[in-house]
Amino acid sequence: MDLGLKNKIAFVAASSDGLGKAVAMELAQEGARVIINGRNPDRLGATQKEIEVACNYKVLAIAGDLSNPTERAKVLESIFKEVNHIDILVTNTGGPPAGRFEDLSLDQWHQTYQLLLESAVALIQAVLPGMKQQQWGRIIAITSQAVKQPVDNLILSNSVRASVVGLVKSLSNELGIYNITVNNVMPGYTKTNRLLSLIDTNPDFKDAINEIPLKRFGNPEEFAAAVTFLASERASYITGTSLAVDGGWIKSML
Template sequence: MDLGLNGRTAMVAAATSGIGLAVARRLVAEGATVSICGRDPDRLDEAVRLLTQQAHGAVHGTALDVTDHAAVRTWVDEVAATYGGPHVVVANAGSPPEGGAERFDVADYRAALELNLLSAVTLTRTALPHMRAAGYGRILFITSLAARQPIAGLALSNTVRPAVLGYAKSLVQELAEAGEGSVTVNVIAPGMTRTPTLQAWAEQLDGGLAALSADIPLGRLAEPDEIGAAAAYLASALAGSTTGVVLPVDGGAGRSLL
C-alpha cells in the first residue's frame, strides 16, 4: 500500500529510542525525509545511523531538549530551509515522574506541562506556517492511555496528557473554520508498550512484564512498531479525511466508552 509519503519531510521529536524511533523508522520506510531530535548526542547519532540503513530519503538529527522553545523553533526552520515542508510533525516527549497527586508541588506540575504540552504547542505553532505554504500538513501528538483515563500513581501524566487533547481538538476546529482542510490533527494514545524505559521499570516489579500485561485484554504489551504503523497511516495521504481522532493503541486496556 502506497501511503503517499515518498518525498515528504517529517519531523519526529524525542525519537532516539522507543515509540519515537519506531515512528521515525516507519516514516523512513515509506520514503519520507525524516528529521529527529533527542537530548543525548550519542543516542541521537546511533538513531540516525539505524534510520539511515533503511532510508530512501535523507535522515537528519538535531540534539535538543524539547522544552527549549528557541531550539525547537530553530530546528523546524532549519529543516524547512534544507528539506522543504515540514509536511508531517510528530510531537512526542518523555513521561513525567511517577507518583501520586500530593507528592508533587507546583513546580513539578509546571515542569510536566513544559514537557508534555508546551513543547508540543511550540513545535506545532512553528511548523504550521510551513505546512500552510506546502498545502499539506499532518500533525500528530503522541500521548498515553492517561490522556483518556487516570492511571493510579501517575498524577502528573493524568493532569497534563488530557491537556494535549484539549489543544488538539481546539486546533482542529480553528483549522476547519479557516478553511485549511489540507492540515489534519490527530492524537495517538498508547498503552503499555515494550519500550526500553518500560522494560527497565518492569524489572523493579514483582512479576516483571507479565505483571504489566495482566490487565490488558489482549494479554500482552503493545510493540513500538505498532504505534509507528498507526502514526504512518495518520501521516499519509490516505488519511486526508481523518482529523480530530484520539486513537488508542493499548490492547483494549482503555475502559472508557469514548
C-alpha cells in the same frame, strides 16, 4: 497499499529511542524524508545510522531538549536551514516522573507543562505557516492511554497530557479548512525503556499485563504503523480523533 508518503518531510520529536524512533523508522520506510531529534547526541547518532542503513538515504538528526525554550529554538533554526517546510509533525516527549499528588512539587508540575504541552504548542506554531501555505499537513500528537483512563501513580501524565488532547481537538476544527489534519495517538503499555523503568521502580506496573485483553505488551512497531497511517494520504478524512493503540486496555466504549 501506497500511503502517499514518498518525499514528504516529517519531523518526529524525541525520536532517538522508543516510540519516536519506531515512528521515524516506519515513516522513512514508507518513503518520507525524516528529521529526528533527541537529547542524547550519541543515541541520536546511532538511530540516524540505523535509519540510513535501513532506508538508504541521508537522515537529518538534530540534538536538543525540546522542553527547553533556548534549545528548542536552536533545533527549529537548524531544521529550517535545511528545509523550507514540514509536511508531517509528530509531537512526542519522554514521560514525566511517576508519583502521587502530595509527592510532587509545583516545580515538577511546571516542568511537566513545559515538557508535554508547551513543547507541542511551540512546534506546531513553527510548522503551521508552511502547512497553511501549501494547503496540506499532518499534525499527530503522541500522548498516552492515560488521557482517556488515568493510570495510577502517574498524575502528572494523566493531567497535563489531557490538555494536549484539548489542543488537538481544537486545532482540528481551526485547521481543517487548510487541509491540515490534527490527531492524537494514545499508546498503551508498549515495550520501551520507559515501561521497563516503571516496572522496575513501581510494583503497580508489574501486573499491568493482566489488565490488557490481548495479554501482552505492545511492540513499538505496532504503534508506529498506526501513526504512519494517520500521516498518510489514506487518512485524509480523519481529523480530531484520539486513537488508542493499547491492546484493549481502555475500558470505555467511546
